[in-house]
Amino acid sequence: MPTESLFTPLAKAQSWVTIDYEGHQLKVPQGVSIAAALLASGVRHSRTTPVQGANRAPFCMMGVCFECLVEVDGVPNRQGCMTLVSDGLRVRRQLGARKLAPLCAEGDCDEN
Amino acid sequence: MKTKAVDLLIIGAGPAGMSAAVEARNNGLSVLVLDEQPGPGGQIYRNISNTDAQRSQILGADYSHGRHLAQAFLASDIEYVAQASAWQVTDQKQVHYLHQGQSRVAQGQRLLIATGAYERxxxxxxxxxxxxxxxxxxxxxxxxxxxxxxxxxxxxxxxxxxxxxxxxxxxxxxxxxxxxxxxxxxxxxxxxxxxxxxxxxxxxxxxxxxxxxxxxxxxxxxxxxxxxxxxxxxxxxxxxxxxxxxxxxxxxxxxxxxxxGVVPNTQISWSLRLQHHWQNDQLCWQAERNAWGETSTSGIFIAGDGGSIGGAMAAQAQGRIAALAIACQLGRLDSSSRDKLVKPYRKALHRCMAARPLIDSLYRPRNENRIPEDNVIVCRCEEVTAGTVRSHVRLGCLGPNQIKAFSRCGMGPCQGRQCGLTVTEIIAASGNVSASEVGYYRIRAPLKPITLKQLAQQPNKNLNQELS
The missing domain is CATH 3.50.50.60 (FAD/NAD(P)-binding domain)
Structure with a gap:
């Protein structure tokens, strides 16, 4: 969960949105990626690996390394660095092997 | 929904893609630019349109330089789709991309790949x-x-x-x-x-x-x-x-x-089976290109760091050069006008590339940081170590694709972007052969994660390339 953050904002953001991360409400600047928002909120790791269950965190921030994969609104395997935050977005850690995406439209899943 | 057909289809809105788009539009071509980020600029000019004075000051003049190009790009009537992830590119110059959760197809008479570099x-x-x-x-x-x-x-x-x-x-x-x-x-x-x-x-x-x-x-x-x-x-x-x-x-x-250092993002060029060669000064793969940026498949061009590392100014020159060649191929420019117009860009490119051999030589990454010891993970996705790769070489695996099949190395979601160069170099060093002989992973679509539903709902019914 959010702990002492490795990152800090350079200046106070102009506008904010609230996202749900693992049941915690995080107030984050508008217009940033999920990965940036999580790092700035003190999230130290956002997934565990399928083989060894090791902790991983966003690594390249440009869509190349796939270390920032998270579950977004019930859809797994979303690249956190390529997806922008929006109000009410539900983000969960991706633990171990990715699951199949649910067979309902994105955003209107009755997941969990 | 119809497939969009444009004169020039560009993947990437960094310095190369933006310059090419502006030049092509100036010469009367219809242009569609697909880019994965929320705004134009690529990584070098990332977020250039929305940055503030404090960040401009911190990031310096080379960053701010991109603002003029981004403004010219946005002010023209170039069709530009942000947050579009290309997941399949065909040799028919079709690009399949995800945008707002849906898969779409774009078609170009000519295709320019301007996908830049990523870090080694x-x-x-x-x-x-x-x-x-x-x-x-x-x-x-x-x-x-x-x-x-x-x-x-x-x-x-x-x-x-x-x-x-x-x-x-x-x-x-x-x-x-x-x-x-x-x-x-x-x-x-x-x-x-x-x-x-x-x-x-x-x-x-x-x-x-x-x-x-x-x-x-x-x-x-x-x-x-x-x-x-x-x-x-x-x-x-x-x-x-x-x-x-x-x-x-x-x-x-x-x-x-x-x-x-940075290396060309060759994911799309490999998936197209374009001809590549190993560049030993930059220790990476480069797609073959002629002086206009055209690859081994006619009508498909590469400009910028996605072809070879030269930096933002070289990328801009290459974008202009490719656009002029394409305008000529499509009959909007005669070859003598093209040759006249291209001169300043060739000169600029030459100047940009002058310091490159020195930079490559000064900052050539050490062998030990590219070809690591046995206990180091090389494939971050599937957690495969250098030792495992070497053990498969000893069992007789000759290239990266066999290693992949035996060890899952390169089979995870990043599709070898993080381990491909390392695996090629480990195999080459183990067998004392050249990287060229070892080759690279066989890259296949989908290049970005796509759900079965998104795939099934794609409007184009004439998918002529098999997914594998």
Whole structure:
């Protein structure tokens, strides 16, 4: 969960949105990626690996390394660095092997 | 829904893609640009349209330079789709891309791949730990989200970007615990033979020297010739250990940023089975291109760092050059006008590339940071070590694809982007053969994650390429 953050904002953001991360409400600047928002909120790791269950965190921030994969609104395997935050977005850690995406439209899943 | 058909379809809105689009539009071509980011600029000019005065000041003049290009790009009537991820590109110049959760298809008479570069992987012990990221990632956080390290940060590796980020962090008031520099004195000496040619591109050298002077003045702890880098920690990064000039160091830190240069993003060019060659000065693959940027498949062009590393200004020149060639091929320019118009861009390109051999030589990443010891993870996705790769070479695997089949190395979601070069070089070194002989992974669509539903709902019914 959010702990002492490795990152800090350079200046106070102009506008904010609230996202749900693992049941915690995080107030984050508008217009940033999920990965940036999580790092700035003190999230130290956002997934565990399928083989060894090791902790991983966003690594390249440009869509190349796939270390920032998270579950977004019930859809797994979303690249956190390529997806922008929006109000009410539900983000969960991706633990171990990715699951199949649910067979309902994105955003209107009755997941969990 | 119809497939869009345009004269020129461009993937990537960085310096190469934007320049090509503007030039092509000026010559009367219809242009569609697909780009994965929310705004134009690529990584070098990331978020250039929305940045503020504070960040512009921190990031410096080379960054702000991109604003004019982005403004010209956005002001023209070029069709531009942001947040579009190309997941399949065909030799028929069709691009299948995801946008707002849906898969769409675009069709061009000509295709320009301007997908730029990414950072060369730096597989050292502990590089997968949380708290370790690339220097480029640190810079992207600054550019795109105005987020900076909260405490002292360690920068480790080599290359201009590492020094640039160090200076930008100093400007932002961030404290640097250390700059652990893996380039060595002998590199400086071997770089000297390139000086006369490099002097033509002296502004680049001047910039490099001024970055180093700033770091010296700020009394940043700069360890040179560092070897045996190792990030310690169990669940998170706790320290960076290394040797420098005969002494052993251990610097406690929770945040380490690694960098050892950038390499062309060849994911799309490999998936198209274009001809590539191993470039030994830049230690990476490059797609074959003629002087106009046209690849081994006619009508498909590459401009910018996605072809070979030259930086933003070279990318802009290459974008213009490719656009002029395409305008000529499509009958909008006769060849004599093309040849006249291209002159200033050829000159600019020549000038930009002058310092490159020196930079490549000075910051050639060390063997030990590219071809690691057995216990180091090379495939971050499937957690395959260098030792496992070598054991499969001993069993008789000849190339990366066999290694992949036996070990899952390169089979994870990043599709080899983080391990491909390392695996090629490990196999080459183990068998004492050249990287060219070893080859690369066979890259296939989908290049980006796509759900079965998105695939099934794609409007185009004439998918002529098999998914595998």
């Amino acid at each position: 992987p730096m597989p050292i012990p502990g590089w997968t730990l949380p708290g370790v990221m690339t220097a480029g990632a640190g810079q992207i956080l600054l550019k795109s989200a105005a987020v900076v390290p909260a405490g002292p940060v360690v920068l480790a590796g080599c290359g201009p970007l590492l020094y640039l980020l160090a200076v930008q962090y100093l400007q932002a008031g961030i404290s640097l615990a250390a700059l652990v520099d893996t380039s060595r004195h002998s590199d400086v000496l071997s770089g000297l033979r390139h000086i006369p040619k490099a002097l033509k591109g002296w502004p680049d050298l001047q910039k490099g020297l001024s970055l180093l002077a700033t770091l010296r003045k700020a009394k940043v702890k700069h360890y040179r010739g560092a070897t045996a880098l190792r990030i310690e920690g169990s669940a998170h990064a706790e320290a960076l250990s290394f040797s420098s000039r005969g002494d052993e160091y251990r610097i406690a830190c929770n945040l380490v940023m690694l960098h050892q």
